[in-house]
Amino acid sequence: MVRKQxxxxxxxxxxxxxxxGVSPITxxxxxxxxxxxxxxxxxxxxxxxxxxxxxxxxxxxxxxSHRTEVIGVVxxxxxxxxxxxxxxxxxxxxEGSRYSxxxxxxxYSILQEERLLRLFRAQKPAGLIVTGIxxxxxxxxxxxxxxxxxxxxxxxxxxxxxxxVGFSHYDAAFAAISHxxxxxxxxxxxxxxxxxxxxxxxxxxxxxxxKAAFLFDPNLVVTTSMPTAVTLGGALFADLLxxxxxxxxxxxxxxDLALGVLFECQRRQISVPRDLAIxxxxxxxxxxxxxxxxxxxxxxxxxxxxxxxxxxxxxxxGRRPEQPVLDLGFQLMVRESSTxxxx
Amino acid sequence: MVRKQxxxxxxxxxxxxxxxGVSPITxxxxxxxxxxxxxxxxxxxxxxxxxxxxxxxxxxxxxxSHRTEVIGVVxxxxxxxxxxxxxxxxxxxxEGSRYSxxxxxxxYSILQEERLLRLFRAQKPAGLIVTGIxxxxxxxxxxxxxxxxxxxxxxxxxxxxxxxVGFSHYDAAFAAISHxxxxxxxxxxxxxxxxxxxxxxxxxxxxxxxKAAFLFDPNLVVTTSMPTAVTLGGALFADLLxxxxxxxxxxxxxxDLALGVLFECQRRQISVPRDLAIxxxxxxxxxxxxxxxxxxxxxxxxxxxxxxxxxxxxxxxGRRPEQPVLDLGFQLMVRESSTxxxx
DNA sequence: ACCATTATTGACAGCGCTACCATCGGATTG
DNA sequence: CAATCCGATGGTAGCGCTGTCAATAATGGT
Numbered sequence: 001m002v003r004k005q006x007x008x009x010x011x012x013x014x015x016x017x018x019x020x021g022v023s024p025i026t027x028x029x030x031x032x033x034x035x036x037x038x039x040x041x042x043x044x045x046x047x048x049x050x051x052x053x054x055x056x057x058x059x060x061x062x063x064x065s066h067r068t069e070v071i072g073v074v075x076x077x078x079x080x081x082x083x084x085x086x087x088x089x090x091x092x093x094x095e096g097s098r099y100s101x102x103x104x105x106x107x108y109s110i111l112q113e114e115r116l117l118r119l120f121r122a123q124k125p126a127g128l129i130v131t132g133i134x135x136x137x138x139x140x141x142x143x144x145x146x147x148x149x150x151x152x153x154x155x156x157x158x159x160x161x162x163x164x165v166g167f168s169h170y171d172a173a174f175a176a177i178s179h180x181x182x183x184x185x186x187x188x189x190x191x192x193x194x195x196x197x198x199x200x201x202x203x204x205x206x207x208x209x210x211k212a213a214f215l216f217d218p219n220l221v222v223t224t225s226m227p228t229a230v231t232l233g234g235a236l237f238a239d240l241l242x243x244x245x246x247x248x249x250x251x252x253x254x255x256d257l258a259l260g261v262l263f264e265c266q267r268r269q270i271s272v273p274r275d276l277a278i279x280x281x282x283x284x285x286x287x288x289x290x291x292x293x294x295x296x297x298x299x300x301x302x303x304x305x306x307x308x309x310x311x312x313x314x315x316x317x318g319r320r321p322e323q324p325v326l327d328l329g330f331q332l333m334v335r336e337s338s339t340x341x342x343x
Numbered sequence: 344m345v346r347k348q349x350x351x352x353x354x355x356x357x358x359x360x361x362x363x364g365v366s367p368i369t370x371x372x373x374x375x376x377x378x379x380x381x382x383x384x385x386x387x388x389x390x391x392x393x394x395x396x397x398x399x400x401x402x403x404x405x406x407x408s409h410r411t412e413v414i415g416v417v418x419x420x421x422x423x424x425x426x427x428x429x430x431x432x433x434x435x436x437x438e439g440s441r442y443s444x445x446x447x448x449x450x451y452s453i454l455q456e457e458r459l460l461r462l463f464r465a466q467k468p469a470g471l472i473v474t475g476i477x478x479x480x481x482x483x484x485x486x487x488x489x490x491x492x493x494x495x496x497x498x499x500x501x502x503x504x505x506x507x508v509g510f511s512h513y514d515a516a517f518a519a520i521s522h523x524x525x526x527x528x529x530x531x532x533x534x535x536x537x538x539x540x541x542x543x544x545x546x547x548x549x550x551x552x553x554k555a556a557f558l559f560d561p562n563l564v565v566t567t568s569m570p571t572a573v574t575l576g577g578a579l580f581a582d583l584l585x586x587x588x589x590x591x592x593x594x595x596x597x598x599d600l601a602l603g604v605l606f607e608c609q610r611r612q613i614s615v616p617r618d619l620a621i622x623x624x625x626x627x628x629x630x631x632x633x634x635x636x637x638x639x640x641x642x643x644x645x646x647x648x649x650x651x652x653x654x655x656x657x658x659x660x661g662r663r664p665e666q667p668v669l670d671l672g673f674q675l676m677v678r679e680s681s682t683x684x685x686x
Numbered sequence: 687a688c689c690a691t692t693a694t695t696g697a698c699a700g701c702g703c704t705a706c707c708a709t710c711g712g713a714t715t716g
Numbered sequence: 717c718a719a720t721c722c723g724a725t726g727g728t729a730g731c732g733c734t735g736t737c738a739a740t741a742a743t744g745g746t
Contacts (some may be wrong), residue, residue: 005344010702012702012703013702013703013704014702014703016428017739022725022726023725023726023727024702024723024726025702025704025705025726026703026724026725026726027724028703028704029704029724032704036723036724036725037724037725038723038724038725041724041725055465056465056702056703057406057699057701057702057703058402058465058466059402059403059405059406059411059702059703060402060406060701060702060703060704060731061702061703061704062703062705062730062731063400063403063701063702063703063733064702064703064704064705064731065703065704065705065730066704066705068402078427078430078431079427079428079431081424081427084421084422084424084427085422087423088661091421091446091448095448100445101446102443102445103434103444103446105434105438122398122399122401123401154707165437173738207444229628229632230626230628230629230632231631231632233632234632242567252731256629257630259629259632260629260632263632263633263634266634267634271493276653285572285573285574285599285600286573286599286603288574289572289573289574289576289577289602289603289606290606291609291610296733353732355732355733356732356733356734357732357733365696366695366696366697367732367733367734368695368696368697368733368734368735369694369696371696371733371734372694372695375734379693379694379695380694380695381693381694381695384694399732399733400731400732400733402731402732402733403700403701403733403734404732404733404734405733405734406702406703406731406732406733406734406736407700407732407733407734407735408701408733408735409701409734470731502705520700555728574712660703681702682732
């Protein structure tokens with residue numbers, strides 16, 4: 001029975017209303033605000049919807065209501081597995097809700113970001129999730145003019161456009177370096193790739209922690225604007241060794257680099273952690289499996305994605321969080337690669 | 344000047360038409376089929392669009408035209424970095440086109456896939472990209488009823504719904520095993536996680552290659568339905584060693600497992616490749632960086648994403664490829680982990 | 687020069703839904 | 717019991733765009 005109607009062509013809301021014996025507008029309300037209907041009508045509409053296999057026409061809905069049920073997500077990279085985790089959280093949270101996700105990729109270009117935001121504005125999204133806090137002035141203006149909830153993710157800062165969920169990269173790096181220093185290492189190198197704003201803040205944390213111990217030395221720092229890669233970790237480490245042969249520890253801005261360093265050490269017969277400590281960032285799954293296991297800073301990427309969507313949806317539906325900035329923190333995962341005397 | 348109009352509110356096509364001195368429908372045609380306009384009108388409309396900062400209302404367009412410019416992409420996982428690469432290709436190809444991507448995640452459930460396809464049907468996408476060739480009968484029926492170009496990706500098979508781009512997982516695994524056997528290894532184990540259809544076909548390739556050499560032994564096979572992970576690679580390898588202590592090689596269905604095996608070998612002081620050969624699948628970036636470097640089967644994931652989108656867009660616009668099935672092949676990347684006597 | 691044919695253009699009528707406001711009955715109040 | 721209010725429901729009028737088809741201008745062939 002269902003089948004026949006479905007096949008015969010489109011079922012409109014009018015048909016549903018007719019079958020349920022209500023006006024189209026009442027049937028419409030069934031979807032947008034079911035609580036406003038009396039129980040009897042609600043049931044009749046519901047069964048009519050089921051019987052006819054009605055599927056709302058989203059375009060018509062958007063046109064008539066001047067709203068969409070799309071949440072835009074702007075991230076800088078699809079390659080970086082960090083964002084894969086965030087996206088998993090985003091999609092997990094959006095499933096089951098009425099909202100769908102529209103993804104856009106800036107490739108780490110703030111101009112591209114501006115362009116994408118302009119595109120999004122034309123689509124009138126119900127909410128928006130953007131990465132980081134370093135938007136251009138124009139981008140911020142667009143965001144503020146959009147008149148929809150916005151969540152900035154990955155890091156937190158002082159002047160949210162609207163809401164934020166993230167953590168302090170500075171603090172995380174500072175904590176990692178403090179741990180290294182506590183273990184007795186003095187000459188800790190810094191390896192950085194793709195120096196985006198968040199990586200830059202990790203560097204600041206490194207620098208300040210080292211300076212606080214009067215151990216900062218520019219020769220210990222090797223960075224590149226190239227995108228990160230395991231191979232690159234080995235290469236940067238080789239550069240670092242050339243500049244500062246006496247290093248006894250390396251802080252890598254991400255785990256790929258750290259793995260590359262570990263492999264390079266194996267190649268050069270450098271004993272980890274005896275001759276060299278290695279600390280990474282993000283705590284990807286392989287860090288615990290490596291031999292020796294690699295210390296890292298765990299970041300709650302999946303939760304970031306989940307919360308970002310939840311916060312946006314809540315705000316869309318009028319339930320604004322009392323705390324617009326959510327700090328998800330980080331955990332220092334101390335493992336063999338930085339504990340020469342055991343953990 | 345642009346600014347004032349933009350800010351003042353919505354600019355509709357009517358306004359553009361008025362400024363250009365043409366009828367609204369002519370202005371509309373400027374977007375859908377500019378070649379149908381005379382040069383003078385085209386130029387007038389174009390400059391009016393620019394001057395007013397006109398942005399089309401997609402909802403109205405979709406409602407009036409009964410079409411959208413959305414390409415649906417259905418993949419089984421966001422975690423698996425294999426799909427991250429595919430998605431990169433997908434997004435790269437779609438940028439610059441008029442089409443936008445709508446992503447959906449089945450979590451390896453063909454029932455979820457069915458549900459998602461039903462959702463997509465309601466949205467009338469312009470094209471669709473789905474993963475694999477193992478859809479349910481119902482899913483196939485939906486796909487066929489959708490009346491839009493469909494590309495199946497990741498693998499190829501005999502009865503495409505419409506188009507296909509992928510490679511033979513069977514052949515790839517067969518080639519990998521042939522290489523291992525050529526190197527003189529006899530007892531090659533098989534490690535498999537998340538035995539989805541494509542992984543199953545890799546197993547078939549392994550099994551047949553081993554059988555052809557009269558070396559197949561069920562004790563050499565360890566699989567699990569758990570999702571893949573580096574740690575899991577180590578665990579599965581431990582199981583395998585327990586079942587068959589005399590193995591001299593391991594074929595892993597993906598690179599994460601292979602890396603886990605390598606680490607486990609380091610832990611157990613098993614020399615690779617002298618005591619054990621390791622071969623992975625996909626050729627993620629770290630495989631070349633590992634010590635020893637790890638042999639793998641390179642699959643062209645980024646290109647798969649790119650081609651899938653290109654093929655779908657071409658088909659939407661009436662340029663159907665003469666060859667609906669595109670085999671992107673694979674490359675065996677022979678490295679230290681499987682060449683005891685040097686490469 | 688005339689007619690057939692093709693390139694351009696425009697008028698009209700919706701697409702399917704919801705915003706807005708009006709209505710109506712019943713509960714609440716003094 | 718009238719006045720008031722509120723919750724539930726319906727009528728009307730578009731949202732901004734494009735499909736369809738008719739009208740017109742331009743072109744070419746004889």
